[in-house]
Structure formats: C-alpha cells, structure tokens
Amino acid sequence: MFLAYVPxxxxxxxxxxxxxxxxxxxxxxxxxxxxxxxxxIAVDMWKEPLPILLLILTAFIVNxxxxxxxxxxxxxITSVPKWMQPLLMYILTDEAWALAERRALSxxxxxxxxLGVAGPLWPIWFLFSALGAVIGQAMGNLAALGxxxxxxxxxxxxxxxxxxxxxxAVIGVSALVALLARFYVPGRWYILLGGLAGxxxxxxxxxxxxVQGPVDTIEAGTP
Amino acid sequence: xxxxxxxxxxxxxxxxxxxVATYATRLSGLLLMRGVVVKGRAKAALDALPPSxxxxxxxxxxxxTGWAETVAGVITAIAAILRLPLLATMVIGMGxxxxxxxxxx
Numbered sequence: 001m002f003l004a005y006v007p008x009x010x011x012x013x014x015x016x017x018x019x020x021x022x023x024x025x026x027x028x029x030x031x032x033x034x035x036x037x038x039x040x041i042a043v044d045m046w047k048e049p050l051p052i053l054l055l056i057l058t059a060f061i062v063n064x065x066x067x068x069x070x071x072x073x074x075x076x077i078t079s080v081p082k083w084m085q086p087l088l089m090y091i092l093t094d095e096a097w098a099l100a101e102r103r104a105l106s107x108x109x110x111x112x113x114x115l116g117v118a119g120p121l122w123p124i125w126f127l128f129s130a131l132g133a134v135i136g137q138a139m140g141n142l143a144a145l146g147x148x149x150x151x152x153x154x155x156x157x158x159x160x161x162x163x164x165x166x167x168x169a170v171i172g173v174s175a176l177v178a179l180l181a182r183f184y185v186p187g188r189w190y191i192l193l194g195g196l197a198g199x200x201x202x203x204x205x206x207x208x209x210x211v212q213g214p215v216d217t218i219e220a221g222t223p
Numbered sequence: 224x225x226x227x228x229x230x231x232x233x234x235x236x237x238x239x240x241x242x243v244a245t246y247a248t249r250l251s252g253l254l255l256m257r258g259v260v261v262k263g264r265a266k267a268a269l270d271a272l273p274p275s276x277x278x279x280x281x282x283x284x285x286x287x288t289g290w291a292e293t294v295a296g297v298i299t300a301i302a303a304i305l306r307l308p309l310l311a312t313m314v315i316g317m318g319x320x321x322x323x324x325x326x327x328x
Contacts, residue, residue, distance in 0.1 A: 070252025
C-alpha cells in the first residue's frame with residue numbers, strides 16, 4: 001500500500017519541476033499541503049503571475065471531501081487524547097481514511113493502528129516528491145508530456161469514482177461548464193466553475209432512498 | 224546548475240495558504256461534526272466533488288487541444304474502466320497519444 005505513493009509522488013515532483021519547482025519547493029508543498037489531487041491541480045494552474053487566492057480557494061474546494069472523512073473518523077478515535085486528535089487529522093488522506101474505516105468496522109480504532117497506516121505515508125509523500133523534482137530537473141522540460149500525463153491520471157481516478165449514470169451526468173455537466181468557462185472567463189476559474197456545476201447536478205439528481213440500510217455513511221473508494 | 228530552492232515569497236505564500244486551506248477541511252470535520260452523520264443531498268453533493276473537479280481540470284487538455292488528445296483520452300478511459308492499474312492506464316494513454324501524433328498526425 002505504501003508503495004503506491006512512491007510513483008505518484010515522484011510523478012508529481014517531476015511535473016512540478018517542469019513548472020520551475022526546485023526540489024525543496026516540491027518538498028515544501030508536499031509537506032505543508034499533503035493532498036495529492038489538489039497538488040496535481042495546483043501544478044497544472046501554476047503560471048506566473050501566480051493566482052494565489054484562486055490556488056488556495058481551489059485547494060479548499062477540492063479537499064472538502066476530507067471534511068466528511070474527518071467527521072467520520074472522529075467517531076472512532078474518541079479514546080485518543082483530545083489534544084492529539086487535531087494532529088491525527090493533519091495526516092488524514094484518502095488512503096489512510098479508507099484503511100482506518102475498514103478497521104473500524106471490525107473493532108475499535110487504536111492510536112497505534114492509525115499511526116501505523118497514516119504515519120509513514122506523509123514522509124514517503126514529501127521525500128519522494130523531492131526526489132521526483134530532482135529527476136524532473138535532470139530530464140529537462142517535461143511540460144509537454146505533463147499535460148496529458150495529468151489527464152490520463154485523472155481519467156483513471158474518475159473511473160474509480162464511477163457509480164453509474166449519475167456520475168456520467170456529473171462529469172458531463174462539469175466538462176460542458178468548464179468548456180464554456182474556458183472560452184468566456186479569463187484565468188483558471190473553469191476548474192471551480194465546472195466542478196461546482198457537477199456538484200450542483202449531483203444534488204439536483206439526488207433521490208432520497210426509501211429504505212435506509214445498515215450501510216456505512218461514507219463508501220470507501222478514493223484512490 | 225539547477226537550484227535546490229527558489230525563495231519566491233509568492234510561491235511560499237501560495238503553498239502555505241493551500242496548506243492552511245487543506246488542514247481546515249480536515250480539522251473542521253473533526254471539530255464541527257463530532258457525531259453528526261452527513262447524508263442525503265449534502266452527501267451526494269460532496270461525493271460528486273472529486274470526479275466533478277477532476278473532469279473540469281482535464282477538459283481543456285482532452286477536449287480543446289486537438290483530436291489526438293480527445294481520441295487518446297477515450298482510449299485512456301476505456302483502460303481505466305477495465306480497471307487496469309493506474310500506471311498501466313497512464314502508459315496506455317500516453318503511448319496512444321504518441322502513436323496518434325507520430326503516425327496519424
């Protein structure tokens with residue numbers, strides 16, 4: 001499981017290097033932000049003059065899903081001292097969350113188990129980001145390759161979220177609005193506009209289930 | 224000589240700002256939502272967030288660059304739907320784009 005982070009971190013570091021990131025810049029972002037999808041998106045948006053507010057806003061929106069994951073995990077870590085809980089949230093990622101939730105199904109979630117799965121991922125992520133940037137610098141301009149590499153990766157992740165035709169409606173509307181926004185709105189707002197349009201469609205199409213089964217409140221599954 | 228660190232203060236500001244924004248999403252889930260179960264429409268909307276945002280990100284690359292990118296995007300999607308591993312899917316996608324541009328461009 002830990003190995004899955006290595007190629008992703010290195011790929012991200014190499015793409016960041018193509019945008020001018022030095023190894024320590026890449027390390028700093030992976031250390032402080034530590035959120036794969038939003039880091040890939042940020043590198044895609046990284047162009048002088050830097051749209052700082054838009055970068056921050058986009059990171060916030062993209063990572064809003066962690067709000068739900070943290071809420072869900074908080075039910076299982078009540079035995080952990082209160083002062084420690086905010087620290088645990090710093091290393092909460094999609095993968096750590098999925099593993100912790102699976103564990104919580106079969107028994108209480110211990111501090112040791114959580115630290116065992118979530119702990120190593122963070123240094124792996126920021127150290128291999130820096131290594132990827134070193135390689136990216138050495139290989140020269142990867143930017144031409146980078147755009148489609150990012151697209152190919154995101155297509156794979158989208159497929160992992162697929163839950164039937166409603167997902168099709170979400171990404172269809174998102175693509176349409178992003179396309180229009182790319183034409184008519186300057187800058188990189190198309191990401192937020194398309195993303196929020198897809199979310200709005202998901203909310204509109206939502207139908208309350210007649211019977212609420214004993215299903216966990218959040219399904220596993222973000223890669 | 225490649226550098227180790229750029230010392231752009233705007234870059235650091237963006238990075239720290241993104242870090243605070245990301246941590247805010249994780250911390251608020253812990254502090255505001257203790258014991259609250261999110262379900263129904265709000266949950267459907269939040270569940271749709273990742274694929275929706277990712278689709279918006281790739282739309283210019285896939286749909287507005289050229290026909291080769293669009294075709295390669297479809298091939299990548301087929302590989303992804305077949306549940307091939309992430310790196311295999313990326314190799315197939317990027318390889319098909321290279322082939323399309325080299326031999327059909």
